[in-house]
Amino acid sequence: MILHLKKNISELQVKQVAEIHEGVMFYDAKRWVVVTSSSIKKPLKETQEFIEEFIETETDIQLAGKKYLTETRSVKWGNIEIGGNSNNTVMMAGPCAVESESQIMESAEFIASMGIKTFRAGAFKPRTSPYTFQGLGMQGLELLDKVRSRFGLSIITEVKNLSHAQQVLDVADIIQIGAKAMYDVSVLELCGASKKPVLIKRGFGTTLQEFVQAAEFVLCKGNPNVILCERGIRTFETKTRFTFDLCGAAYLKHYTNLPVVLDPSHAMGYSYGVPDLAKASMAFGCDGILIEVHPTPSKAKSDASQQLDFPTFTKLMGDLKTIGGAVGKQLV
Numbered sequence: 001m002i003l004h005l006k007k008n009i010s011e012l013q014v015k016q017v018a019e020i021h022e023g024v025m026f027y028d029a030k031r032w033v034v035v036t037s038s039s040i041k042k043p044l045k046e047t048q049e050f051i052e053e054f055i056e057t058e059t060d061i062q063l064a065g066k067k068y069l070t071e072t073r074s075v076k077w078g079n080i081e082i083g084g085n086s087n088n089t090v091m092m093a094g095p096c097a098v099e100s101e102s103q104i105m106e107s108a109e110f111i112a113s114m115g116i117k118t119f120r121a122g123a124f125k126p127r128t129s130p131y132t133f134q135g136l137g138m139q140g141l142e143l144l145d146k147v148r149s150r151f152g153l154s155i156i157t158e159v160k161n162l163s164h165a166q167q168v169l170d171v172a173d174i175i176q177i178g179a180k181a182m183y184d185v186s187v188l189e190l191c192g193a194s195k196k197p198v199l200i201k202r203g204f205g206t207t208l209q210e211f212v213q214a215a216e217f218v219l220c221k222g223n224p225n226v227i228l229c230e231r232g233i234r235t236f237e238t239k240t241r242f243t244f245d246l247c248g249a250a251y252l253k254h255y256t257n258l259p260v261v262l263d264p265s266h267a268m269g270y271s272y273g274v275p276d277l278a279k280a281s282m283a284f285g286c287d288g289i290l291i292e293v294h295p296t297p298s299k300a301k302s303d304a305s306q307q308l309d310f311p312t313f314t315k316l317m318g319d320l321k322t323i324g325g326a327v328g329k330q331l332v
């Protein structure tokens, strides 16, 4: 249940309402809000004088639910808007990781030359083996900061754990919480205390309910700027790296009020399939597409098999614009 509290009540009274219902409180720029477990269906009698309105919810998908907000939330960075009243499909492209100054500058120059405004690359890489490249860490973040000032690109980069979360928050325009980190409540809560856009990737063994509840951890700390990203889930199939769950994405679009980004690169795992899946994502009408692009994919230090080279990506951008025209979406 979501409670909107009356304008004139004190913070102490809000605390009391939250405590009585064992709920969470935050200020949403207009008013105090208390969110309780969805199993509570009505405010308790002794708090009724403080409550303006209440919204009953069926599950703990509450602040992210269409029942609460019927329109998709608008999230902004730089001059870019995702969701809201825009018909934008935001391209977030760049290499998997920051590997060196020359690699990241060459990548950023190419991405900027394509008219893209949002550049992706990881400095803290959540790898499945400790013996592989783990990212350049702080040095990578500094290079991304350079990319922003040199090319005017907005930066999306991932946070792996709490040890460097504040540093990522300081540098990134959009914080990416990866498929593995999305269960880390302390990272989610820290991002909730900020107002920066947060893109949460679905874990590969995560149900849609759990995925959206991860978003709830950020929303209920008072950060409304949350974006969801489908990046493939694990199924019995092994020929592709993961299975791109477009059914899940359709569910998110229908039942949640958060912008939905699709990531065909990590889902497929092999570059040969990425352009077709990206085109399907555009036709799907998603709010954003995340694609890995590298100057020399075969030499990439992470996710080498799935990154697109520049000529393939250039051709894909043309195709995506054509498809966008047919489905009323603008690629930005």
Ligand code: PEP
Binding pocket: 096, 122, 126, 177, 178, 179, 180, 201, 231, 266
């Ligand atoms: C990435 O975006 O490079 C990445 C590691 O993604 P995921 O968390 O989805 O595996």
Ligand code: MN
Binding pocket: 096, 097, 266, 292, 302, 303
């Ligand atoms: Mn990657």
